[in-house]
Structures are given as C-alpha cells and as structure tokens.
Amino acid sequence: MNRQTWEVEQKYVVDDPDVLIERVEHWEFQPAGETVQVDCYLRHPCRDFQTSGEAFRLRQDGSRQHVTYKGPRTEAEVKSRPEIELEIGGDFNQWRQLMELLGFQPLPAVRKRRQLFLAPESIARWKGVRVMVDHVERLGVFAEIEVVVNDQRALPLAQQTVQDVAMALQLDTIETRSYLTMVLETVATDGPQGSEKTAYPAT
Numbered sequence: 001m002n003r004q005t006w007e008v009e010q011k012y013v014v015d016d017p018d019v020l021i022e023r024v025e026h027w028e029f030q031p032a033g034e035t036v037q038v039d040c041y042l043r044h045p046c047r048d049f050q051t052s053g054e055a056f057r058l059r060q061d062g063s064r065q066h067v068t069y070k071g072p073r074t075e076a077e078v079k080s081r082p083e084i085e086l087e088i089g090g091d092f093n094q095w096r097q098l099m100e101l102l103g104f105q106p107l108p109a110v111r112k113r114r115q116l117f118l119a120p121e122s123i124a125r126w127k128g129v130r131v132m133v134d135h136v137e138r139l140g141v142f143a144e145i146e147v148v149v150n151d152q153r154a155l156p157l158a159q160q161t162v163q164d165v166a167m168a169l170q171l172d173t174i175e176t177r178s179y180l181t182m183v184l185e186t187v188a189t190d191g192p193q194g195s196e197k198t199a200y201p202a203t
Helices: 017-026 092-101 152-168 179-190
Strands: 005-013 030-043 055-061 064-070 079-088 110-118 130-136 140-149
Touching: 005 152, 017 130, 030 092, 030 179, 055 092, 064 092, 079 152, 110 179, 130 179, 140 152
Parallel strands: none
Antiparallel strands: 005 079, 005 140, 030 055, 030 110, 055 064, 064 079, 110 130, 130 140
C-alpha cells in the first residue's frame, strides 16, 4: 500500500497451533502462503518512538522487502493505528546500512515464520480480514487478526470485526505487547543470541 491507511489488529497467544489451524479451516479461511519474515526496527536519531508510540521498520518478507511507518495507537480495546507501507528494492542490508548512516539505530531483529489465511468470501461481514499464525523465534506461537481500512470513520466496525473473528476462532488470550517489546525483554533477560551479537548493537 502506497498511502496512509489504518491498521486494525489484535494479537493472541496460541497454546495449540494445530487446533487453531483446524478452527481456521472450519470457518473456511483460505490459505494464502507461508513466508519467513525478518523485521528490523529502527530507533530515530532525535525522536523517542517509545514515548510517541510510533514505529519504523525494514522488513524482509521472503523475496520482498518493505519499509513501514506506524503511527500512535488510538485509545481502543483493539489496537488501531495509521500506517504507511512501501515496497522497496535493492539489498536489505544496504537499506539497513543507509539508515544507520542517517543516524537510525537498528534494534534486535524479530524473526518469524508466518502462515497467512484470508477471510472466506461466504461471510461478507468478515471481508478483508487476515489471520496470521506466527511462529516467532524465542517467543512462541501467536495469532494476529488484522483488517486494514482507508478511512478513520471505519475503525469502530473494523475493531468489532476483529473481535468477532477472534470469538469464532476461540482466541481469548490477548497479547498487548509488540513482538519487538517481547524480543527486547528476552534479550535483556537472556542476552543476545546468534546474529544479534554481531549484526545489531546492544540496546
């Protein structure tokens, strides 16, 4: 997407991925592929994203790459925030190096295997819903239910839709922290592992 949109999503802890997949299939969500994603979040050189509630990242998604800005969250039970995402070409590591030269500081990577499912056409009220089952390195398995809208006025309906899908899939353990926050907490407790020791500075 090459314009500002609103991302409406909720993350849930998954105890049994196989059972969740059975429920997804029961509701006739359509599998739309599986990919390995590496997210490199960046600290702004003169703006505190943690205080402002913003996020800026580079994502390697299989053979594709994106740069994404996420604005502050709205005050709502289901997380909603403005988002701008652009697909980019070139070398992922060179993009990261460019950002570092401009003063951005890369944080420990978030690595995950993502299974994507799209809402069935037979349920009109779920149009546009995406269910993502994420196997996140060092963190475990989570499900994200997401709807993207182009108009802020559509947020209440999108938020209700996310909750409806979660109820249908029997997902009830909400995880409010971002993957980045959880990774940073893990690094602080256990120390960096693997490529984090060399590719990313201490945080």
